[in-house]
Amino acid sequence: MELIENRASAATSTGDKRPAHEQVYQALRSQILFGELVPGQPVTIQGLTDSLGVGMTPVREAIRRLISDGALIFQGNRRVSVPLLSTGDIEEMIFARRAIESELSRRATGNLQAADIDHLERIDRHLDRTIADGDVSGYLKLNQAFHETLYAHANTPILSDLAERLWLRFGPSLRVVCGRFGTQSLPDRHKEIITALRNGDAEQAARATIQDIEQGMELMAEALTST
Amino acid sequence: MELIENRASAATSTGDKRPAHEQVYQALRSQILFGELVPGQPVTIQGLTDSLGVGMTPVREAIRRLISDGALIFQGNRRVSVPLLSTGDIEEMIFARRAIESELSRRATGNLQAADIDHLERIDRHLDRTIADGDVSGYLKLNQAFHETLYAHANTPILSDLAERLWLRFGPSLRVVCGRFGTQSLPDRHKEIITALRNGDAEQAARATIQDIEQGMELMAEALTST
DNA sequence: CAGGTTGAAATTTGATCATATTGTGGCCGC
């Protein structure tokens, strides 16, 4: 699996030149994006200083960043936890993701070289395997890699940032849905997206992206209401 | 001026129960939103510890949050500064603001009571006065208050968060534009927004909001290209 | 000989940690 670099594992490696607070941020970000933290789970500073082996200052900074990202919430009484999504939250995110990510696909279409599309196709083949194998963790990472790779070519830092922010919000809940329903029912409109990209059809890529988003998010909404 | 509370002034008051890092964040946020910091200006930790009279830990946390907000940028060599916008950045923000804030206006329409609309009208009258007087600082604060008040009634925390994030990005540059061209040429489609709100016409409110956004942002884009 | 360039030292700034302080929640006794 050379398609994905495991950023979490780098947090404790000694040879890394990045500052500790950045490493802690990336480690926590991965844990949130790929569902290693459960919605509602409390996050304590001291727990992280112990488990990550760094001082509390870097941990504090990473937590503040993630709160600002919406990936963690500050529960008033200086308690921090992983957010639980309401159906209203999901409905808002459907709207925002439709608007933003369809535009990202639209803009990426013209910028992708054939080799880039081949790379996306390779990711998607691995994705199919994770779905067949019921590999939830692999599915989450590859699905994220697919969209991130695509959106990176849109050359729109601000829109991409807004999109990433939304992914951080629904990451933990998506993991719960996958764990409950398995990977079989998960959406994969990636084939249609790839076809559109090959044809240089920006509008078709945008439409397929919207369908991919709607399927995934509505699955989440159903799963959360049936709790 | 009881319409706006000066959050910056609360940072050093002793009777405040909020933690220091929160106060520092709000103080810096105000300075950025209302243009007390110039685009490109470096922001140093030690400078803030001195000027705000708090330790460096709260300052560091506030800066991390603002970096995550996009209100400050980390310039690689552990230097932090106020971002300079490119025309591409502005174009992205026009797209995002159109999509998000028009929806906020649409959703707020049904939730506003007559008294709320009266309040908006009051803010707008003050706004007109600041435009006439050439009061840039007052214009920025009241313009922000108008939109924030409106969007607060949309009951959409995630979309509102995305919108606030964008305001933080263009705040400093908006100040520069106002300072250069004065307040006379500034847009104010608020009358049309208010009329639409009174009629309960969500679509009209959305259209007027888009026009307000486009006028303001395109003014910024022109000002930045003519530099 | 003058101007520019490069090198190293010094100062400024950032990063991390250990520690003191404060506030919160839980628990025990009444």
Added chain:
DNA sequence: GCGGCCACAATATGATCAAATTTCAACCTG
């Protein structure tokens, strides 16, 4: 069940270490 105590976790500071930029001077070049 309620109110006061205790323990724990978070907040905030100052000290210490590391890195980077800036400054200054000597040397090389034209």
